[in-house]
Amino acid sequence: MIVTKDQIVLWLRRVADVLEENKDYLTQLDAAIGDADHGINMDRGFKRVLGQLPKVEDKDIGSILKTTGMALISSVGGAGGPLYGTLFMRAGMAVDGKQELTPEDLVTLLRAAVDGVVQRGKAELGDKTMVDALLPALQAFQKAVEAGEDLDVALERAVAAAEEGMKATIPMLAKKGRASYLGERSIGHQDPGATSSYLILKALLDTVRETT
């Protein structure tokens, strides 16, 4: 089982839809512990991605993902811009020139993407950030692929791990970003960045399920 270039494009379009639907939800999560703009910023960013996609749809997956990253870097702002921008840029660089992705390619892609986020944001597991959704997802995906599971099963496990990681941010004390200034008051709220990361991974699973 592989992921095709068309599926990658469909995924990015679905992410734009999902983020539009969840714009207010993400912004509300951010209002509780941040500065109430995460949903607005991500929606603006993926609208920009939608505008750029027609220019690169006939290129390779690497170019499509790098273009997505650049569009996010130049339109999202806040911390989300550099973090998601870096995530997609590194993902694209990891699969340069490819027209389709094997499960092993996806492991490489995800690892490069998550490493990029960790480097840029200097966050560790448990800091109440998007890393709390992304890192468990990467680990679950890699483990499933190494165990020889099918791509869709591996993705299901990755998304389940991301969801669990996202929910696990609720009792955490924020140590990075604007939420960290709240100290104890950040406890009891789900991290908006972990939530958008989960939504983006879930959109990949849904796309693969619907189109294979």
Add this chain to the structure above:
Amino acid sequence: MKKLINKPEDFVRESLEGMALAHPDLIKIHLDPNFVYRADAPVQGKVAVISGGGSGHEPMHGGFVGKGMLDAACPGEVFTSPTPDQMFEAAKAVHGGAGVLFIVKNYTGDVMNFEMAAELAHTEGIPVQNILIDDDVAVKDSLYTAGRRGTGTTVLAEKICGAAAEAGYDLKQVADLCRRVNLNGRCMGMALTSCTVPAKGTPTFELGDDEMEIGIGIHGEPGRERMKIKSADEITEMLALAIIEDPAYTRTVREWDMEKGEWVEVELTDEPFREGDQVIAMVNSMGGTPVAELYVVYRKLHEICEKKGLKIVRNLVGAYITSLEMQGVSITLLRVDDEMLRFWDAPVHTPALRWGM
């Protein structure tokens, strides 16, 4: 929401356009990506000083672009940091061959976007350095947070470093001076009311009629504590003493190694205020507090500084680093030496700050 805006999504652009029309002799604007730059840029042979941050803090930073201060300012969306392409394009537009200093307020988004901008400038062959401003003493437990925020000292650093660049300091000298200004400045603010981001339409936080929030940043983020409102003298004393009695503060920041082309971690420690220090005092409106109230605060601040043996040698009273229409005040004290004072006194001509020319 009652605001003098047309459409929320047009607010930043229309405000920039109006500013350009009002000050054609001083500044120009570039749209998409947005930045404000000196009308006479690039100034050949001069270090270009660039800052930026979310909109909503006006006159900072765009109002400080002009002779003797900033070469360019990059405004993001309201309370959202600008994007790297803005700083990169601004750097290319104002680079006069002597490199670019980015003055960055310590907020996670700002730091990351300016770091990416520095990496882009470096690949373009522009010598660059990023200096962080993290002066907000309200942030406790800075080890477990993103650290102290960048607030009032930013305005003073932009003035002093802009003058140093104008006087011919090279990039390393301007960066060293900027770092030193940051290490000698401390700030703390408070809010009487919240503020409303146009795109959101509702106040960022709720504050009762009889309440105030002490130790806010500049985005309506929560502060140290919420309490019943007190008199101007009591509030001034709370802020001033938190600043004056603040102990030494150590932090690790990332600066750019120009030769290696990579980030290096630097540990910096500042010293508390001491009797006999000379200071510049800024009493700043958060946007909605009238000047008359600022002078009530300044009166008490002056008294406290005298009592503590701090000599206010210069002052700035007004709205310089704001949070939209928020009522409230911030106090900044900057310990100055002769070099800093000389650059503070140097001529400046920008939309929001002008003396000596």
